[in-house]
Amino acid sequence: MGEQRPGGEGLLFLTDEQLRLGIEAMFFAYRGFTADPDRILAEHAYGRAHHRAVHFINRSPGTTVNNLLGILGVTKQSLNRVLRTLVEDGLVESRVGHRDKRERHLFLTETGKTLEHALSEAQRSRMRAAYRAAGPEAVAGFRQVLEAMMDPEQRRHFAIRKGER
Amino acid sequence: MGEQRPGGEGLLFLTDEQLRLGIEAMFFAYRGFTADPDRILAEHAYGRAHHRAVHFINRSPGTTVNNLLGILGVTKQSLNRVLRTLVEDGLVESRVGHRDKRERHLFLTETGKTLEHALSEAQRSRMRAAYRAAGPEAVAGFRQVLEAMMDPEQRRHFAIRKGER
DNA sequence: TTGGAATGTCAACAAGGCTGACATAACCTG
DNA sequence: CAGGTTATGTCAGCCTTGTTGACATTCCAA
Structure with missing residues (x-):
């Protein structure tokens, strides 16, 4: 299994072997990427779905449910289940829209920001180490x-x- | 939100903003990474767990269940459920060990190799395009x-x- | 010969996807 | 203003894939 493109002019990085290694690297790295937040989430009886919601609400305070649906790529039923528990637990506040009263604008409460920061710091810390190393x-x-x-x-x-x- | 490390000597890439963008890039990219295989798997009523098993069996023919458990990082019960359906459907062959008869060595059948190739080609194709572009x-x-x-x-x-x- | 390792299997449970159906309120357009 | 559309929520049910715990079998190795 040497070069697959004979006469290759520097396209070695496109061999099947290199592509497969890239695929496996993504698989293993994603596991590391989620490992630290997962541990914190487990302590709060939350899952990755909660993390994603909290993350994107923090990044775009006041975002609407529909907007979040587009970013997360899940159904409203899935997202709603998660949002409901976050609102019930006092991590997220859902305010009726000013201009369009059908919309709900989502914000993190202080408690929500605290969890977001813990999750984010764990993930950023790993990312920082990886960036620094590379x-x-x-x-x-x-x-x-x-x-x-x-x-x-x-x-x-x-x-x-x-x-x- | 400019530099967060004043007097930064070229460590701009370690700002929180850069780290957060890396985190979001991982999230969005992983979705793309799994999108194509997911479509193929859905046609066969399989899920990502089946893909992972088929992938690593293909990469290491004759691997044992225990070895696979270590790579995949799931419980034997989870893996077993997936392996059972793959064996029943004739995609994977499980041979009793020669030296240690407690072990099972896993191999893809021809049918299994066909599916693996379809999944792999879809994923490699996207990876190839990304590699070429970058x-x-x-x-x-x-x-x-x-x-x-x-x-x-x-x-x-x-x-x-x-x-x- | 016996302890422990490797494997398989059963049962039960939970998270978090999905679809489909339906309700409500608010907005917009003719 | 009436009727259609949009945004959201909610109920019910299903699937995959992860988990724990318990237990049986096989068989290597000390």
């Missing part, structure tokens, strides 16, 4: 490949996040 | 950061995979 140029490449791997719609969401701050 | 240096950085993000044990598994072929 260096700025590797980080740039990392981000480029990830962005190229997204579906167009996901990339749109991501581009907005990059731009709006 | 270029070889970005790919190197991508892999460095992912590897640094793994837990030590996952990194060990990954290192073995890199080395053994």
Whole structure:
């Protein structure tokens, strides 16, 4: 299983073997990526779905349910189940819209911000270590490949996040 | 929100904002990463768990159940449920060990290899496009950061995979 | 020969996806 | 203003995939 593209002009990185290693790296890395928050969530009887909701509400305070649905890519029933428990537990506040009263605008309460910070710090800490170990140029490449791997719609969401701050 | 580390000597890539963008990029990219196989799996009434089993059996033919458990990081009950359906459906063959007859060695059948190839090709195709778009240096950085993000044990598994072929 | 390892299996449970159906309120348009 | 559309919530039921706990079998190795 040597080069698969004979006469390859520096396309070694596109061999099946390199692609498979990339796939496996994504698999193993994603496990590490979620491991620390998972431990914290378990203490609160929450799951990754709660983490995602809390994360994106923190990033876009006042976002609507519909907007969140688009970002998370789940059904409203799934999201609603999670939001309901977060509101009940006093981590998220849901305010009726000012202009359009059908909409609900979502905010983290102080308690919600505390949990968000704990989760985020755990995840950022690992990311920081990985970034530091790999260096700025590797980080740039990392981000480029990830962005190229997204579906167009996901990339749109991501581009907005990059731009709006 | 400018630099968070005043007097920063080129550590801009370690700002909280950059870390958060990395976190979100992982989230969105992983969705893309699994989207294509998920579509194929749905046609066969299988899930991601089946994909993972088929993938790693293909990569290490003859691997034991216990070895697979270590790589996948799930309980034997979870894995067993998946393996059972794969064996019943004739995608995986489970051979009693030659030396140690307690062990089962797992192999893909021809049918299993066909499915594996379809899944793998879908995923590799996306990865290939991303790699091509980002270029070889970005790919190197991508892999460095992912590897640094793994837990030590996952990194060990990954290192073995890199080395053994 | 016996302890422990490797495996399989049963049962029960939970999270978190999904679909489908339906209710309500609010908005918008003709 | 009437009727259609939109945003949200909610109920019910289903599936996958993870978990624990208990127990049986097989068989290697000390």
